[in-house]
Amino acid sequence: MHWRTRLVQPQTLARGGFASLAVPTHRGSTVLFERQADVADDWRHRDKGYTYGLYGTPTALELGARVGQLEGALHTFVVPGGQAAIALVYLALCGAGSHALVPHSAYGPNKEMAAGMLKRLGIEVEAYDPLIGAGIAALIRPNTALVWTESPGSVTMEVQDVPAICEAAHARGVPVALDNTYAAGVLFDAFAHGVDISIQALTKYVGGHSDLLLGSVSVRDAAYKDRVGDTFKQLGLAVSPDDCSLALRGLQTLGLRLERLEASALEIARWLAGQPGIATVLHPALPSCPGHETWKRDFSGSASVFSVLFDDRHSARQIEAFVDALRLFKIGMSWGGVTSLALVYPALERPGRDYAGRLVRLNVGLEECADLKADLAQALTAMEQAR
Incomplete structure (x- = not known):
């Protein structure tokens, strides 16, 4: 057989029976x-x-x-x-x-x-x-x-x-x-x-x-x-x-990640609920979220993503300033990863509700909660200073 043909139709030469944990x-x-x-x-x-x-x-x-x-x-x-x-x-x-x-x-x-x-x-x-x-x-x-x-x-x-x-x-x-x-x-x-x-x-x-x-x-x-x-x-x-x-590969660590993400997101959500200027924290595990009682009945846990509604004394420009001031929370779509994310929704359409650009969705990642709180705190300060 010509060498060029052998290149196109090679025989398997390596020994078989390689047992690996990876698929x-x-x-x-x-x-x-x-x-x-x-x-x-x-x-x-x-x-x-x-x-x-x-x-x-x-x-x-x-x-x-x-x-x-x-x-x-x-x-x-x-x-x-x-x-x-x-x-x-x-x-x-x-x-x-x-x-x-x-x-x-x-x-x-x-x-x-x-x-x-x-x-x-x-x-x-x-x-x-x-x-x-x-x-x-x-x-x-x-x-x-x-x-x-x-x-x-x-x-x-x-x-x-x-x-x-x-x-x-x-x-x-x-x-x-x-x-x-x-x-x-x-x-x-x-x-x-x-x-x-x-x-x-x-x-x-x-x-x-x-x-x-x-x-x-x-x-x-x-x-x-x-x-x-x-x-x-x-x-x-x-x-x-x-x-x-x-x-x-992600499936192998899903259980551990979900456990850590749930705990961190809940800690951040509860902390934000006590901050001045926050009207509502929309986290399914908190009573302030619509359908919370249904969540308690049907779900076995919560995840990393939730939203924050700022009170109406804040302008859409101030909310944008809050997101822009964040350092550990990156500005980006999607969620569920290891990195914390934030995104403002300036034109959210919900019948009978005008959020006026005051709703921010957060994804809490695997960073330390103390660092994330510090980042949110400095961004809240920057928001109050923005006019």
Whole structure:
């Protein structure tokens, strides 16, 4: 055999049997078959075997299986990000002429998709009060194909009565999806509380270090597995095995990180609640948060992200000065990583509420609480001096 041919089609020369604690990172698009009769193009790896790298290498499938095991799911699909997970659910369950419901407090790009692409496709998405509970029954129509929940809600942190919403929706034959990113799939048991499909931005707590983009869609039964899976295949939602490898590593420390993040965020939230100029601290574990009693009933813990509403004697410019003065808290979107973050929401839309640029979302990282309090204190001083 010519040396150039050997370069293209090498034999494996290294000894086998390498046992490692790390999951191997399998990169590949083409899957080889023993016989022509074995060739298939199907995402159902468990039944059909591997057919094409687009549907996931063993690295991605291992990540999906481990996330699904944590959530108690029948099957978990790994997708390129949290927004891809949201899109996959919408496009799997909704079609032209259908109607969906989404809480006002949902992740902003979810609502942007509703007003943009989904509207162009003839799918009507109606926003509802996140605290509506069983009252959602009055909003369900004959063509309602999906009810979205997100608990706690993005930025304003409302905790939804997910079991009541599920009961009302299921009575009308409507599936319920939950954005369960805040709970990392473990602080709230989505399927035990009646949810049909649970999504996460694995970018946040599972990744844990602000260096990857991934999402997951977990389903409770075979009917949703097939429906989501067929749409997953048609959309070509391939993921990087390298990112999956990082997420698998993140899972190993998720328990420790969540424990530390919860304790630190609660300490910072309680400290801020006692500072002058703070109107409300929106942390699900504090009574000041809408839906706090529901959180106590349904959740096993809290996470790293919460919001602070400054009182109305402060201007939007002062709030911006507060964020700009922070040193340890970096200005940035996303959350769930090891670094503390802050972001002001100057144009937050919530029916009946005008936050007037006075709402700041904080993500508490793994820094020492004493240092974070000192940083917040000096920024509060800088805010008072700004005019």
